[in-house]
Amino acid sequence: MAKRRSILAITSVMVLAINLSGCGGKEERLGVHMQKGREYLEQKNFEKARVELKNVLQIDPRHAEAYLLAGQVDERQGNMQKAFVNYQKTVELDPNNWTAKANIGRFYLFAGDLANAEKNARDILAVHPSDPAALTLLGGVQAQKRDVAAATDTAKQVIAKSPAHAEAYGLLAGLLSGQGKGDEAAAVLEQGVAAAPGKAELRLALASLAMSRNSPDDAIKQYRDLVALEPANRDYWVGLARLQAANNDMPGAEKTLREAIQAEPGDDVRYMQLADFLVASGRAEQAEKELLTAVEATPEAHRLRFSLAGLYMAQGKADEAAQVYDAIVKRDKAGPDGLRARNQLATMRFAQDKHEEAGRLVAEVLKENPRDNDALLLRARMALAAGDGLAAVADFRSVLKDQPTSTPVLVGLTRAHLANDEPEMAVETIGKAVSLNPRDNATRLVLAEVKAKTGDRKGAMEEVAAVLKTDPRSYQGLSLKAGFESAAKDWRAAERTLVALADYYPTDAQANYRLGTAKQALRKLDAAAASYELALSLRPGAIEPLTGVANLRVAQAQPERAIQRVNQELVR
DSSP states (O other): OHHHHHHHHHHHHHHHHHHHHHHHHHHHHHHHHHHHHHHHHHTTOHHHHHHHHHHHHHHOTTOHHHHHHHHHHHHHTTOHHHHHHHHHHHHHHOTTOHHHHHHHHHHHHHTTOHHHHHHHHHHHHHHOTTOHHHHHHHHHHHHHTTOHHHHHHHHHHHHHHOTTOHHHHHHHHHHHHHTTOHHHHHHHHHHHHHHOTTOHHHHHHHHHHHHHTTOHHHHHHHHHHHHHHOTTOHHHHHHHHHHHHHTTOHHHHHHHHHHHHHHOTTOHHHHHHHHHHHHHTTOHHHHHHHHHHHHHHOTTOHHHHHHHHHHHHHTTOHHHHHHHHHHHHHHHTTSHHHHHHHHHHHHHHHHTTOHHHHHHHHHHHHHHOTTOHHHHHHHHHHHHHTTOHHHHHHHHHHHHHHOTTOHHHHHHHHHHHHHTTOHHHHHHHHHHHHHHOTTOHHHHHHHHHHHHHTTOHHHHHHHHHHHHHHOTTOHHHHHHHHHHHHHTTOHHHHHHHHHHHHHHSTTOHHHHHHHHHHHHHTTOHHHHHHHHHHHHHHSTTOHHHHHHHHHHHHHTTOHHHHHHHHHHHHHO
């Protein structure tokens, strides 16, 4: 018995020791990741900072500071929604984290929610009356309320007490600039740069102010300082190149983009930005050479290959693009880039009417990932083309589970329902798309088409009228309206609509041909012939207007003129 108690005691000590060791290891690992996260954030190495902070939160999902720093990373990278969520989580875990509370207040301010922005500011100031972030937030609220004097006093108070707080200089400069005091605003920002030289936002504000005052050289100077300050930030390099290009310094812009590559040769996006610049400058062949060189130097950089394939497609070099996609597939096989390349290749083959090959590629993708949205969408389009509405509906619905608000998916599902003889479902689906984005005229016109196909001509015309009210020159809107009027044999209304369409788009052969048909229906035969002839001049050899003018001459009992006109077009 004594021996058993001894064993139990030893076992308990061992378990306790293991648990204590585990706790110590956990805390130690958490501390290491947290410290690295802070250091990477300070170095503006946001991707590595994100990884370290993710590691912290895996160890301790309730670590408030990790959420705060994650929010700062998101904000610096432009992921504002994620940043806001992380700041909210910080305050949820630590209600006294004033930094997060001030950051949330800034988001409220930017969104125009002045009441909540001011509440956050005053909550902080009630505890820390001199908090610079809270005071600057309050100053921003005062500025939005047009209390310029109070906002100015608040900004000056922050600068006096916390001279390194960059946001206060930005607030004061904005107030001065709004009063037409550009020189004073620039002086305030320069003062801020001197007090906080590492704050990029002050130099960005100086550049923006310089451009508003038509001083591109001053703006370029600020961007040169920015790339020196943060060479890892590719946005600053691109901003500098854009300013140089806008200032007609194309060689300087190209030089900047090449220097950006030298600063971070492992960043493949920089090669793509140089290629985009060369294409925009009319040097597509040079862009191709640059991308080929970059691909050869970094064969595993699949983004460069996709960029090269995109360049080939834009140039109409489908075979070359296919070779690039094939190379990606060989290297990545079942990886995400390999599947993406298969999807791109399948899309290309489908457009080339090589449906069997496209289907094989799609099947390969779906074998590896049955939920691949791109492959499912393409398979749905292929099913529609083959007249298989039922299969198309199934695939569009599968994608809709992942993208419930996607307009293209909803439009595709609508057409699939029509193909499957489900008009009520089609109206319901496209109606949802319109309700999600009521200002999208293209989607509203699809709704008009669907209503017309289901016999609701009045509803269809109402949808078209809504589009033409906001966009009187809408080609598709006018075209649909004329089509509905023609179907109802309201030829006078159709003529008026088609006259407008032809006036807005005088070089469009189809508009002039359709105008000819309306005039012919109204027995305005000479005018109809003129419209047909204009359509033929715009599109020589086009069957529809040629048939129209020939039939018109026959109707006028002039078969010789009809034959003569057809022969003239054949000779041409």
